[in-house]
Amino acid sequence: MGVRGRVPVKSFSRPLTTKSMKDIFTLTLILSTIHLATPLVLAALGGLYSERSGVINIALEGLMLAGAFTAAAVTHYVGNPWVGLLAAIVAGILLASIHAVACISFKADQVVTGTAINILMIGVPAVLSGAFFLSSGSTPQIPKENLIPWTPVILALLLVVATYYILYYTPFGLRLRAVGENPEAADAAGINVKRIRYTGVLISGALAAIGGAYLSIGQSSLFTRNMTSGRGFIALAALIFGKWRPVQTMLACLLFGFADALSTQMQGVIDIPVQFIQMIPYVLTMVVLAGFIGLSRAPRALGIPYQKER
Amino acid sequence: MKRCPTCNRTYSDETLSFCLADGALLSASEDPQATLTLPSSQDPQETLRIPASQIPQVTQPSPSAPKTTALELRNITKRFGDVLANDHVTISVMPGTIHAIVGENGAGKSTAMRIAYGFYTADSGDIIVDGEVRDIKTPHDAIALGIGMVHQHFMLVEPMTVAENIVLGAEPGSVAGLDLKKAAAEIRALSNEFKLSVDPNATIESLSVGQQQRVELMKALYRRARLLILDEPTAVLTPQEVEEFFAILRNMREQGKTIIIITHKLSEVLAISDDVTVMRDGRVVGELKTKDTNAAELARLMVGREVLLRVEKSEAKPGDVVLSVRDFSVTARDGSRRVDKVSFDVQRGEIVGIAGVEGNGQTELIEALAGLVDPARVSGRVEYLARDITNANARTRKEQGIAHVPEDRHRRGLLLDFNLAENSILGIHYRRPAVAGLGGILLNDSGIQKRAAQVIKDFDVRPPNPELPARALSGGNQQKLIIGREFELEPKLLLVSQPTRGVDIGAIEFIHRKLVSLRDAGCAVLLVSAELEEVTALADRLLIIHEGRIVGEVDPKQATTEEIGLLMTGGKG
């Protein structure tokens, strides 16, 4: 949510000081694209489960922050990134359950609630890091052997396949889609709409948190204030661009990841101020959103609380 | 064919002599004796005066009826806020019968059945299924008890396939994998058994309304429903489709299914049902055998007095042409043509009605004439008072004297969270008397209040408090507010769509009288209504629309319902 504190992530592609245009388009760029797309894919898939069930999840940013902070903090204390990842998932689910309770049970405005969670997540990690690490919003460095640079990448890919299968070939997927399109019809068919929506939102918390965890204990080695720097929102845009479908969404994330990687690679090569290079992913998001939203059909019940007269 | 006199179950096996369901002696006759004690249906005024608390006793099945009901609602009461939707409602449905529940809009028919299906929970009363009191809290419970429901608004997920819709909530296969092949096979088998021809792999969006309805039936059958509740199933069907549909229902009855059909069309009750329950104002006011009653009696029970849908009006004196529509077409966003080259005129001092089955382009025609459709999606020519207004926007049209009562008052007609005063200036909020001062920028409170008071007074909007949000009004009063607002514009042309939908009887008459008086004052009126009775009663000329085309014009005083019905289905013209 905050707009400051964007940390350029370069751990996999440290740019050389003497580079030319030719050096930009290399294997490094591809690897960098994949790495930068991974948190987006995870968060966007999370968003997919929530939004396909009919709940707007603008809280992806906050959920990612929760995952990033928890993963780094727990890994620091326990010394085991897997425990950190697991804790991040738990934190994501807990935070998402706030969104779920407010939006599903109390029919709060989904966008406002999501925004509240995002603001909350500027504060909570900062307060906790102040209390535990005596810092103003960062966790201590995690040693290199305790990082998980590749697992989330593979996990993200597997999750794309799994989500595709779940969405179209399992009863849960069928119900999820039905609830997001026409909750009344699903209700009439004997489906518990609230339960499906809760499940969708909680899954989104878990996945977005994994995405966040990857930022802090995969790509870099610590949590810094607002380290997601808008990735939750970019993931959301990718979800829209990908028409709320898993494979297309992944491709959209790769596009945004590419833009991010390119901007990282270009720094110090081309004589453009760093600020303009940093803008690329954001401008691209807006362009994509404006150009393709008309072609994309949102789940019809998206954003509408299911109100049943009793 | 043998029929059980007590439960109406029919048996094609001539050798049977006892009913398999309740052991009663079967009669060979097609006309079994009625065995239920009926409430006095001779004098409807009498029934009206029966206190609510006594009605259950009146309608309870006589002790001489020995068999088990398929479904029984006993003393069901349900309140929505201040509205008593069901007041000690008791309904008994015998197995293997088609049972009609009739009543006016808002009589409580759908509420009672939605309670039986677990969509609503009753405040008090019991639901008895196959002789046992059951606790039905959700549709899931109802489905488990063999109850299926086809809702008035289809409960289908449009982008999904027929098979996906049918199995939804009762999926074959395991948690890990959906077996849609098995489902498709089962659907085909059911489709053959009940003579419903539906392709399991088609998406719902691609189906006609009639086919969608069959998918709904299939959903219930797939869940092994023994009792089917159908809420206004024919509202969206053409007369021909209704016939086909009834054939399907009769076939289901033969197969032993019990069917409850909610309707307000008496001809259908007489055509299809075995028993009838009549509801009015949330209460059961009659329970009859169909063969022992007739349309007039049912109508009296429904309305509580002689039906008078004849509107008192004098002969129209049409003047100059106000609206002239030529080769006018409207295309939907998806590219389909909704209105197809229609041409007609509306003159001063006449009401031109447009009759047709809903969804045949009426909505799009009226919205386009009101200027609410993107000019890129219309073609042809519209002239108003000899001026071309084909591309004019809604505001310009309103300024020139075209008022519009939209068909959906919640979506279009009202700002539900705004108060009555603010609603009374919607559309004229930028000009006098709504604004004054600073060159017409500031809203003029006294002008707005005056306008609101005028509308409230002239159109009897209750409660008459301009500070109340529109949401707080009943449907009838909301409608009166909209009509009042539009009439206050002193229009030269009124476009009016479904003016009395969901409105109580008293308000209907009021609105009809107002429409006629507006006509007599020299306004041209273009009226669309799904209620054939309403358009024929009000219109001076009647155009019939089918699939976006005007397929005929009749004199509503001369034409018979059959004639109009045939045109509505594209049968002639």
Added chain:
Amino acid sequence: MKLLRQLIFPLIAVVAAFLVGAIFVLLIGDSPVETYRQLLGNAFSWPDGIGYTLFNATPLIFTGLAVAVAFRCGLLNIGAEGQLYVASFATAWVCILFGGVVVDVFGQPVNYSIVSLPAIILIPLGCLTAIVVGALWGAIPGFLKARFGSHEVINTIMMNFIAVALVSYFTQYHYKVPGDPILETAPVGAAAHIPRLGKFIPGLPERIPLNLAFILALIACALVYIFLWRTKWGYEIRATGANPTAAEYGGINVRKQIVLAMAVSGGLAGMVGINEVMGYRYRYYDGFSDNYGFTGIAVALLGRNHPVGVIFAAILFAILSRGGIFVDAFTEHVSKDLVQVLQGTIILFVAAEAIFRGPFGRFGLLKRSKV
């Protein structure tokens, strides 16, 4: 009675959020009582407490109004942060360009301006710049929504990042005094300074930066009220927010309203620049905003999107943001970021006010007229 109903939910939401915050503080290991004493207790002293609180409230009134206006049109403007940055920078730029000779950080007189305008022209010009630039920046996501239907929340967020990068570029490469270690522009001309209230109020020292922009904020509240409820434009914006299809039926150009509402919203957010540049720091200081744009969301929601409510909510959050400094300084573990936690929680409770409607609704006091 009506007023009581309007007040009760925000009050409950604040109290509930403070309770949640207290539990949070307790878990961290500090005393909630002491923490809240630091957070709230320093706000009421004269002149520092009140002076600084009102000074801190000034930008929050602007951003709160900004979010409220957009909200009345059914839009959530999360982009006030970006709008106020761009507008503040532009204000500084104009006030440098037309400000004449100034004294830079090294105490040297320098002239960056092309012409020196007198205060009577430069001050209105600076204000106008803040409003217009904010409005333009806000109108872009409005236009994108009206034209393409892309969601304003994502676009305003993206534009926040773009705005921050853009103004940081301009500051760094074009308007920084060479050698200045801080990322800030050269000072604006003295003619662009608007007076501090200490000039007019006895007992209020001029070191307290509370300035005329606060009065301007109050005027803006009145104007927003008149605009929304007393003009035909406001009617159209509110109608669009209440029911866009009905607004369309009423001859209102819904797309135009979306752009207009976002422009007005952006203009209000941009007015933060008047307080910041012309009333407080007299230069553009990169990264000055203490999340004003996001706090504006909490201010608007807590103030029920009404100008009067916005004033009170802004003062509350101003107390919190100043109190945060004392929390940082005087409590052992808790940092000022607690304020953000409270903010998020308050929004959450206001959004899901149905949580409170259950237990209290029974008594009829809180029942809505009819749902």
